C-alpha cells in the first residue's frame with residue numbers, strides 16, 4: 001500500500017474509511033479529487049469489483065484521467081470496468097438499457113440546445129405565440145428549471161405558484177409550450193439534456209425493480225464537485241445510495257459556480273441531514289499553489305458573506321506575487337499576455353502547456369488568439385471553436401478574400417449562395433463544370449454567365465450576374481475605403497449582419513457578436529496606422545496581416561504542448577503552473593448581469609476564486625481601459641475583484657507604454673468623451689491602482705481624464721430620453737450632465753446618427769444619439 005504514503009493524514013483517513021456516508025468539503029487544491037481517486041484505487045486493492053463502483057465526475061476528460069491514474073496505482077486494466085463519467089453520460093447509458101420501460105427506443109436521440117430551441121420555435125409558431133415576447137431561450141430556461149426540479153409538463157400546468165409566476169411575466173402559455181414540447185420530443189424519440197436526469201428520476205421512482213437493481217449494482221458511489229449538483233442529480237444519488245449508504249461526496253462551497261444552471265448549495269447542507277452517521281473530513285492544506293496564490297485567493301473569497309468556515313494554507317514556497325497589468329485596449333492585452341508568456345517560457349524553461357489563459361466570456365478569446373499567433377505560440381481553445389474557425393467569421397472573411405482576389409475559388413464556393421440568393425447546387429455544379437471544360441477560373445465563367453453557355457435559366461443567370469456585380473463593386477472600393485469601412489459595408493450589404501441579427505437564439509446572438517468582434521479587430525487594425533495615410537489601412541493589407549492567422553497548419557503538431565484558452569467555468573478542477581486571468585473589468589468580470597443581487601455577485605466572486613486557485617506558480621491579472629463592443633470603444637474600469645485581494649499579495653506591472661495611438665480613441669467620436677490629446681515626447685507619471693505606485697513611464701501617456709460613457713451616472717429623469725428620430729439642426733436641447741446647447745450638425749445614418757452639440761457651458765461635444773439622453777427645450 002505504498003500509494004498511501006502520497007497522502008497526508010486527513011487525506012489518508014478519507015481514503016481508507018471506505019464504508020458509510022462520507023463528505024469531504026475542502027478548499028481548492030487540497031486534494032479532494034486525489035482523495036476520490038485514491039479511495040477508488042484503495043477499494044479495488046481491497047477486492048471491490050469495479051462494476052460495483054459508480055464515480056461521477058464533472059467532465060468526461062476528468063473521468064478518463066482518473067481512470068488512468070487508478071490503473072497506474074492498481075496495475076492491470078480493471079479500472080476500465082469502473083462506472084465513471086459525468087451524470088449525463090452515465091445516466092444516458094442507463095436510460096438506453098431501460099428505455100423501453102419509458103416507451104422510448106433504446107437508440108433515442110439526444111437533442112442539443114440548438115435542436116431544443118428550434119423545436120420551441122416551431123411550437124410557438126404552432127400556438128400562434130410571438131417569439132419576441134416568448135423568447136425561445138427564456139421558455140427553454142423555464143422548462144429546464146422545471147425539469148431539474150422534477151416538475152413534469154402536467155405538474156407545471158397544475159402548479160398554482162408557477163402559473164401565477166408565468167402570468168406575472170406576461171407569459172401564461174409557457175406551460176402549454178412545455179406540454180407540446182414534451183409530446184414532440186417523445187414522438188421524435190428524443191431527450192434533451194435535462195431529460196437525461198429527469199427521466200432517470202422517473203425511472204427510479206416508477207420502477208422499483210429498476211431502482212433495486214442499480215442500488216445493488218452500485219455498492220459504492222462517489223461524486224466529485226458536489227457543490228455544483230442540482231436537485232435532480234441530488235435525488236438520483238440519494239435514491240441509488242439508499243441501501244448501501246456507501247456514498248462519498250467531495251466539494252468546495254467556495255467553488256460553487258453553476259447556480260445559474262440550477263446547482264444548489266443546499267445539497268451540501270441536506271447531505272448532513274440525510275445521513276446522520278456522516279463522516280466528515282476537512283482538508284485544509286493546499287498542495288497546488290504558492291503561499292501568495294493561496295493567500296490572495298483566501299483574501300478575495302473572504303468578501304463573500306455566505307461561506308462555510310475553512311482556512312486553506314500551504315507549505316509550498318512563498319512564490320511571486322500576483323502580477324497586475326493594465327493595457328489601453330483589449331488587443332494590447334492580447335499582445336501583452338503573449339509577450340509575457342514568451343518571456344516566462346524563456347526565463348523558466350517552461351512549456352506551452354504550462355500556461356492557461358482564462359476569461360469570463362468566450363468572445364474574449366479573439367484578442368488573445370491574435371497576440372499568441374503573432375508570437376507564434378501554439379494554443380488550443382476549449383469549449384468553442386477558435387475564433388477564426390467559426391463559420392460566421394470564415395464567411396465574412398471569404399467575402400473579403402473574394403473582393404481582393406475574385407479568382408479565389410474556395411471563397412466563391414463558400415459564399416456564392418450565402419446568404420441564400422437562389423443560386424442552387426445544380427447551378428454551382430454547372431459553373432464548376434464549365435470552368436473545368438474551358439480551363440478557366442470560376443470567376444471568369446461567373447462574370448460571363450450571360451454569354452457562356454452554362455445551361456442555366458435566364459433568371460438564374462441574372463442572380464449570378466448580380467453576385468458578380470456586387471463583388472466587382474466591392475473590389476473597386478478596396479483602394480478608396482478603409483478596411484473597416486469596406487468590411488462593414490460587405491457585412492451589411494451582403495445581408496450577413498441582418499441574417500445573424502434576426503436570429504435571436506443565444507447561438508445567433510453569439511454569431512452576431514462574433515462578426516462584430518471581427519469588425520472591431522479590423523477597426524483596430526486601421527486605427528493602429530498613422531493618421532493621415534489612408535493607403536496603409538486598406539482591406540488587402542488587413543488580409544495580409546491576418547493571412548497567417550487563418551492559415552492553420554497544425555496537423556503534425558503535438559497537440560499537448562499548447563497554451564490552453566478557456567472560460568473560467570471550463571477550468572474547474574484543472575491546474576496549470578501559470579495562469580493569465582484577463583479582462584478583469586467591471587461589467588465584464590463581475591459581469592453586468594451579476595450586479596443586481598448579492599447572491600449573483602457572490603457567485604461571480606466564487607468564479608474569481610476558482611480562477612486564481614487554478615495556478616501553481618504564478619497568477620497574472622490584466623485589465624484594459626477600453627474594449628470594443630458593438631463597434632464602439634467602451635471605457636472600462638478595473639474590476640472590484642482586484643481591489644479585494646489583499647494588497648500585500650499584489651505587484652503592479654509597468655503601466656501601458658504607447659505613444660498616443662489612435663486606437664485609444666483619440667480624436668474619434670463615439671459615445672465616449674474625447675480624451676485629451678497626448679503631448680508626444682513629454683515624460684509623465686502614471687498612477688496605477690490607488691495612486692500608491694507612481695512610476696515614471698518610459699514613454700508618454702498623459703494623465704487621462706476618466707472616460708465617461710455619457711449614459712453613466714445620470715440620475716433617472718424620465719423627461720430625458722434618446723432622441724434619435726426627431727431631432728434637427730438648430731434645435732436647442734438639454735443634457736443632464738452637460739447642460740443646455742444647440743445642435744450644430746448631424747451625421748451618419750440611423751441608428752448611428754452622431755450629433756454635434758455646442759453646449760453653453762462646456763463647448764462642443766459629439767454624441768451618439770442612440771445613447772445620449774436629451775430633452776428638447
Ligand code: ATP
Nearest residue numbers: 006007008027028029030031032033034287288573
Ligand atoms: P479543486 O478544488 O481545484 O478541484 P482538489 O481539492 O480536487 O482541487 P486536487 O486536484 O486533488 O485538489 O489536488 C491538487 C494538487 O495537489 C494536485 O496536483 C495533487 O496531485 C496535489 N496533491 C494533493 N494532495 C497531495 C499530497 N498529499 N501530496 C502531494 N501532492 C498532493
Ligand code: MG
Nearest residue numbers: 032033034573
Ligand atoms: Mg478537484
